Amino acid sequence: MPSDELTAARQDLTADCARCVGLCCVVPAFTASADFAIDKPAGTPCLHLLPDSRCGVHDQLRERGFPGCVVFDCLGAGQRVTQDVFGGAGRRDDPAMAVVFTVMRQLTELLWHLREARTLVAPGPLRTEVERRLAGVEALTTGSADELAALDAAAHRREVGDLLGRVSEAARRDVPGRARDRRNADLMGAALRGADLHGASLRGTYLIGADLRGADLRRTDLLGADLRAADLRGADLTGALFLTGPQLTAAVGDDTTAVPAALSRPARWGPPPTGQRRRSR
Secondary structure, eight states, X not given: OOHHHHHHHTGGGSOXXXXXXXXXXXXXXXXXXXXXSSOBXXXXXXXXXXXXXXXXXXXXXXXTTOHHHHTOOOTTHHHIXXXXXXXXXXXXXXXXXXXXXXXXXXXXXXXXXXXXXXXXSOTTHHHHHHHXXXXXXXXXXTSOHHHHHXXXXXXXXXXXXXXXXXXXXHHHTTOXXXXXXXXXXXXXXXXXXXXXXXXXXXXXXXXXXXXXXXXXXTTOBOTTOBOTTOBOTTOBOTTOBSOOHHHHHHSBOOTTOBOOTTSXXXXXXXXXXXSOOOOOO
């Protein structure tokens, strides 16, 4: 599936805040930190949430100390819960709505990765398994509030995670001179400038504040990698696997950072140069 088709396949995984009731500003708990300027208990509306469910400081979030809000993306879970599950009639302070939103957000993330996984393997048993699992998760998202609240989302995440691991291995198997895997490694603040990480698995790796300037991250598995404040200026993420928009938004990049074709560049990075550079393979 070409990148434009994958982008189209993910259209329903795009947040539509106009069709939500500000669930992401109510359901999660915030702890005062570098990501959030205030403490906010779970289920309590943020003090900046307006009566019409808009954020009163949306265009000043970073300046006001809320970068954690900038990088959050419900992947369409908000409108699915508000409109599809509760028929547009739910209240954002309804505890049942909060439970369903938490589950739905996990399901939309699984859909994001499974739709990519379908593009990474050739027709055969593994592709069939991906498609079967994808159909199953899509069916789960159409459940009732009671069905979704009773769902063991963690179990589904584990099962899909195992499947994505096998897809990742198959997709990276033919990378010449593949870099060694560093799955779940603690690389916070690591000096990795210019590092050759081509085809490695960095799944679940802590890369907070790591210096990855000019690093080769082509076809690297970045599922669940924590890229907050990671310096990706000049890095090449062409074909990186299981990367999300929020991961990119949380990182530092510039107009020389090459990103996967199916992902949008964070606006603050600036536009890519004409004919975004690619390393030779």
